[in-house]
Amino acid sequence: MKILIAGGGNMGKTYADAFIANHAISQDDLYILEHYPEKVTFFKSLGFENVFFEVGDYVGEMDVIILAIKPQDTKALFPRLAPLVKPHQIILSIMAGVKMQSIAEAIPTPKIVRAMPNLPAQIGMGMTGFTSTDAVTKEEVFNIQNLLNTTGKTLYFDDENKLDAVTAISGSGPAYVFYFMDAMIATAMEMGFTQVQAEMMVEQTFMGAVHLLNTYNLSCSDWIGKVASRGGTTEAALHQFHAHDLHNLIGDGLRAAWQRAIELGR
Template identity: 30%
Template sequence: MKANPTIAIIGSGVMAEAMIAGILRQKVTTADQICAADIRDERVNELHDLYGIKPFTDNLRAIEGADVVILSVKPQRIESVYTALKGKIPTGAVVLSIVAGASISAVSNGLLHPAVIRAMPNTPAQIGEGITVWVASPAVRQDQIDLARSILTALGQEVFADEEEYLDMATALSGTGPAYVFLFMEAMIDAGVHLGFPRRISEQLVAQTLRGSVDFFLGAKAHPAHLRNQVTSPGGTSAEALYYLEKAGFRTAISRAVWAAYEKSKALGKGKNSEAPEK
């Protein structure tokens, strides 16, 4: 793998900044080898002030001499990126796309470039605790695979997939997953306040309960149902609470929500666009 590769990032939202911070934290390359481009001059200048990267408002200038071109824009902006960069990606570069729903073939055809990696990180990547599922086109070289892995590892854990279909699944499960967790946290915190806890105490109780439960699950290496049964005494408080969750269709609601996100990811890939949160 090339020392201090040149990395161009098209789009400068939250996930792009997380990637910049992770790349520098893990010393994948140096700040002067990172180019960030965005239509907002103030945003790329802000990233320059924070991290020392090179700011651009011209996508074409940003990718000059790049070893990796990272696409980090909203799905509804990807067509304008194709228009600006079609046939202009440096010959030896690899394109790493984190655009939700954009297939490898769509990116490759849109840019007229064969070496494309598609990845789906999630928001905990902002603190280096994310997980990214990714897949590469046949034209991607081994050294480019290694470089992509070093970039994605800087965001947390990574899972290399054999089939691109897994990317839409990952979008629905892990990519969108933090939103489900935050909603669950919000509901538990509000329930604690309703019981009579001050909000700060309810927040502390819920946050540590979730963190401890996840750590316990990872350490126990047991099925979640087994761990749940361990804390569910016959006729007890857990049994009563779980009865109401099951009666309310808790499992079904989660399953349907994940499936809806999966269908939306596939629809975005087919150009059936709607407003999507910025990365």
């Protein structure tokens, strides 16, 4: 399998590193197309040999072409790619908000996969939702999923519209976690802890809670019940959360993100 990654930004590099580290393909079969000359030099300094500044005939030799560019850069790239892309090649797009139909209208291939990764993909802990056109076979979907799994976990959806909700939940999700952590750290410091102490307590608490959830077959509500004793400290905090309707406020935030994702995709 030969793969071209168009765009050497954070996610482009993430995929390049993950594919090689997980032996998904050999370095000889990985190609990178980068718009900025300094990025070409950078990738070559890391040992990547097939790094290009210009689109060329090599595009037609690829099995998978990954679009890891910004949506606004498609106007410059698509007209150069289109004459070289062949119908059997798979286009894998990780561009936020760009529908598969828009890609199909610009690049003459029926085989298009659209994926929505999130930031933890950079450390192999990502969550990626993806979908594909009907022309992509089950075997090809399986192969693409294996590639995406090198950066974490994946979920396939038949309905492309589900990716708007994926964007709101897991795509934007890390920011919500950081927001809650930041509030806890700031409050801990108000209570007299140093920043280092506050960060250690909050970070380890989050990691420990996630590991508990993954280790035992219990729901979040079950675990809340195990921590919160009647008349205790946790219950006092939960009463405040309930009083301010925090649960529904979080839901409102997610729905706002979902609606914005839909708007951006129009």
